[in-house]
Amino acid sequence: MNAPVIETQGLTKRYGDFVAVDSLDLSVLPGHVFGLLGPNGSGKTTTILMLLGLTEPTEGQVRVLGFDPERQPLSVKSRVGYLPDQVGFYDDLTARENLIYIAKLNGLRRDEAHRRADDALARMGLADVADHPVGTFSRGMRQRLGVAEVLLKQPQLIIMDEPTQGLDPEAAREFLEIIRQLRAEGITVLLSSHLLHQVQEVCDHVGLFHRGRMVLEGTVQELARQVLGSAYRIHLELAEPSEAVERALSQVPGIQKVVHRGEGRYELEAQEDHRAQVARAVVEAGGQLLALDVDAPSLDEIYAHYFQEVEHVPA
Amino acid sequence: MSQLELTQAQRVREQRAREGSPWTGLWAVVVKEMADHLTSVRMRILELLIILTAGGTVYAALQNLRQGAGQDRFLFLRLFTTSREPLPAFIGFLGFLIPLVAIALAFDAINGEFNQRTLSRVLAQPIYRDALLMGKFLAGFFTLALVLAAIWLLIMGLGIIGLGLPPSGExxxxxxxxxxxxxxxxxxxxxxxxxxxxxxxQPATAALASIAVWLFFTVFWDMIVGVLVPVLSPVRFGLPEERIAQIETALTLTRLSPNTLYTEATIGLLSPSVRSFGLVLPSQLQGAILGTPLPLGQSLLLIWPQLTGLIAATILLFALGYILFQRQEIRA
Incomplete structure (x- = not known):
């Protein structure tokens, strides 16, 4: 089963003259966690709404789990769970009542609806507050209730729009753990976010959105290589910096750039983690190594670097 | 094989129709919305108000009727129509309580879901928008029916106790x-x-707009008709034809208001001796025995245009809302 879960070709949405999404080709494989990244207003939410058939595309083709969301919205929506940004519930109803309503809209029978609602609430740690009105819930609890609602359908694909926005760090960390669990169960997840370090933690693949286009796509490593050139930065500190050591460093295979930051501190750029070779080169050249460290590529850096570059190009 | 490579025939078939029924999930929406209506504080207040007015007006009517009981064949209907100063008749009260209840039931139907951010979540379930809007309308309609039926039973009960008679079939x-x-x-x-x-x-805007329309028809429409009629069909020479034309214009214009349709239909049904709402010329009354009640079938014929007018306006307004809702973007 390796056919893509989500596949779009030339997907475009225009509002008048404004192009919200511009000929998007997206392909998400089963079992992956795919992150849509981009600044606000770059077309992430519009893309998600088109995948669910909640907004009609102006042009292009969409297939979600093999169905066309525009013509077969019921088949798509009964298999796909959607967690909108700033998820809302009926505040006067209890958590359980909210879930039962959604279960009924999905055509579940009464006993089945109750069983699944109880399971989902227990799984999200909301069993104790199942009969409290949702109006009393915190943001993090609502978000977990949102996931409980999505799990109710037993979906093959879950789409989350800015799921960690507005959560405190602890709640956000818990939420990312939930996403990892879903992935371990083989559920495909598509999530959009502009909180990059969080996306980096859970996503197998990311797509970078800018002005309605997906400008970059791949694993975090691939993006780093594309945008930053070198994915790893090695920091080292020497007791007595000398010309000889510096020369030795630049001759280590795989090191692309050596920058002297002053006071014996150096920054090296490499495509892979070459700490061992660097350490040997320093010692062999007679240098005294005080500290050696490496930065894995971070999405924040890729993102900042990319948007710095495009800002210089007039749109 | 890519899933985008569909056969031509499959694609043509898909483009013709959407799958499934637009009514999937309709009853789930109706049940949930009705439960909301019946437990909401808003409805409790209105129900209390209606029951108080029903009790008060019927009690006043009973006092009046006791004094002249025995002559009327339709005593129970008089419970609805008899007024006693300073209270108006029960049907008069209902004439402005019903719009109030109906507006209270629906003014935040869709924008409330928007503001609670529940709309996108609900529409992401396997239902069409049709089911949501229709379900909300039907829930309001059934709630209204429930309230009216309760009042009807209340009045009938009070009537049986107060008058000591059972109501006749008619x-x-x-x-x-x-x-x-x-x-x-x-x-x-x-x-x-x-x-x-x-x-x-904004729900507040929607509520105010609805109340503005209601006030317009309740208070201002009659005044506007009064101003418009002499302009539209003036009486220049004082001829009887001109006078008749003027009265008919006035009637047509006032019947554009749902309040008029309701009042006329109610009078036609509850006062069986009413034979016409318009101008009656002496020639049309030949052979008629004045003051005798019409059979139910004839009264229904009399109010048929008013009743169909009310139903048509309901359907028209619902259709308009339906079209707008289908085209609306659901993102906030």
Missing amino acids: EVARSLWFLVVALFYGGIWLALAMLFSVIFR
Whole structure:
């Protein structure tokens, strides 16, 4: 089963003259966690709404789990769970009542609806507050209730729009753990976010959105290589910096750039983690190594670097 | 094989129709919305108000009727129509309580979901938008029917106790038809408030707009008709034809208001001796025995245009709201 879960070709949405999404080709494989990244207003939410058939595309083709969301919205929506940004519930109803309503809209029978609602609430740690009105819930609890609602359908694909926005760090960390669990169960997840370090933690693949286009796509490593050139930065500190050591460093295979930051501190750029070779080169050249460290590529850096570059190009 | 590579025939078939029924999930929406209506504080207040007015007006009517009891064949219907100063008759009260209830039931139907951010979540379930809007309308309609039926039973009960007589079959039939009229009169305001709840993002705006329309027809429409009629069909030479034309213009214009339709239909049903709402010329009265009641079938014929007018307006307003809602972008 390796056919893509989500596949779009030339997907475009225009509002008048404004192009919200511009000929998007997206392909998400089963079992992956795919992150849509981009600044606000770059077309992430519009893309998600088109995948669910909640907004009609102006042009292009969409297939979600093999169905066309525009013509077969019921088949798509009964298999796909959607967690909108700033998820809302009926505040006067209890958590359980909210879930039962959604279960009924999905055509579940009464006993089945109750069983699944109880399971989902227990799984999200909301069993104790199942009969409290949702109006009393915190943001993090609502978000977990949102996931409980999505799990109710037993979906093959879950789409989350800015799921960690507005959560405190602890709640956000818990939420990312939930996403990892879903992935371990083989559920495909598509999530959009502009909180990059969080996306980096859970996503197998990311797509970078800018002005309605997906400008970059791949694993975090691939993006780093594309945008930053070198994915790893090695920091080292020497007791007595000398010309000889510096020369030795630049001759280590795989090191692309050596920058002297002053006071014996150096920054090296490499495509892979070459700490061992660097350490040997320093010692062999007679240098005294005080500290050696490496930065894995971070999405924040890729993102900042990319948007710095495009800002210089007039749109 | 890529899933995008569909056969031509499959694609043509898909493009012709959407799958499934637009009514999937309709009853789930109806049940949930009705439960909301019946437990909401808003409805409790209105129900209390209606029951108090029903009790008060019927009590006053009973006092009046006791004094002249025995002569009227339709004593029970008089419970609805008899007024005693300073209280208006019960049907008069209902004439402005029904719009109030209907507006209260629907003014935040759609924009409330928007503001609670539940709309996108609900529409992401395997239902069409049709089911949501229709379900909300039907829930309001059934709630209104429930309230009206309760009041009807209350009045009948009070009547049996107060008058010491059971109602006749025709009285029951006529008052039930009156309920149908009242229900569709409420349907208009329900559909109007729902239309405004689609158009305006703020529930308060939608409520005010609905109440503005209601005030316009209750208070200002008659005045505007009074101003318009002499302009549209002036009496220049004082001829009888001119006078008749003027009165007919006035009638046509006032009947554009749902309030007029409701009042006329109610009078036609609850006062069986009413034979016409317009101008009656002496020649048309030849052979008629004045003051004798019409049979139910004839009264229904008399009010048929008013009743269909009320139903048509309800459907029209609902259709308008439906079209706007289908085209609306659901993102906030």
